[in-house]
Amino acid sequence: MSKRPSSTTDLVVAAAELLGRQWTTRLTAELTDHGPVPLGLVAGTFSDLTHDQYTYGLRALRDRGLVAYGKDSGRDCYVLTTAGEGLGDVHDALSRWARKHHFPAEEGDFVTRVEAGLRLLRDRDLLTVLATAGPDRAVGVDAEAERSLTENGFMYVMRDGEPALTAAGQDLRGPLTALTSWARAHAGLLQRRTDTRPGLRTTIPGPSRTPAARRSA
Structure with a gap:
């Protein structure tokens, strides 16, 4: 980026x-x-x-x-x-988002959904889009990030050629807000790890693209 x-x-x-x-x-x-x-x-x-x-x-x-x-x-x-x-709110937000969008798959347990969501929120390209895009449009995204996010179901290209967030992409702002709030509240706990253990870039796995019955909680 x-x-x-x-x-x-x-x-x-x-x-x-x-x-x-x-x-x-x-x-x-x-x-x-x-x-x-x-x-x-x-x-x-x-x-x-x-x-x-x-x-x-x-x-x-x-x-x-x-x-x-x-x-x-x-x-x-x-x-x-x-x-x-403070992790309860973060976990609940991630689990609700993953269950709604069948991520990483239609079937899965609470721990699998939460951990898959946390892997997503380690990706700086995705974080930048979620932080800077409008309610649905994603402007100023470079070609590589746009391709990755589109292929994995978080963005699509509108008729006018502008990229926009899918429902899964827009809804991911909820878990991001919860995680950001927790991170800010415990910045002192995280800061020493920011210096010695930088976040890793990941390949973003996307949500299911085909309709499927919602899994019960």
């Missing part, structure tokens, strides 16, 4: 990269839904994961500032930090 990435874009990319790491959605969503998990009940709570998986995942989330040790009814527990608690 010809535009220089803004500091907000850097934060959003850093947030999407951080939150999209292995086990992050699975573990934080469980704590969001069910509250603190006593240390002695971790294995039963995450019974679909191996000991190494949930042990590594929880340790990593503590290092990232999303999970901490705490107390609940006098018991030692894993609890969400303020940053971790």
Whole structure:
């Protein structure tokens, strides 16, 4: 892209990269839904994961500032930090968008939908279009970005030759707003990772182009 990435874009990319790491959605969503998990009940709570998986995942989330040790009814527990608690809105927005637009496929679970959406929001071309386009028109998009976004179902070319956002592209602004709000609120947590772990460019996988029955929640 010809535009220089803004500091907000850097934060959003850093947030999407951080939150999209292995086990992050699975573990934080469980704590969001069910509250603190006593240390002695971790294995039963995450019974679909191996000991190494949930042990590594929880340790990593503590290092990232999303999970901490705490107390609940006098018991030692894993609890969400303020940053971790804020992920509920981000996850819900991503899941609703993905379910509506059958992304990445008609069938999928909550974790798959959220992680696929986070991969999208690591792409700087897509972020620039969502941030600068009008309600439906996308102006000033370079040819390479226009081709990628069009091929993957986020844009189309109107009769006058101008590119415009599809419904999926327009609706993606909802999850982007939620992620941007979270990233700004926790910029201090992200900033050190922005410097050492820059967001990766990705190939954007597009939404389904054929009508399909909406999957139940």
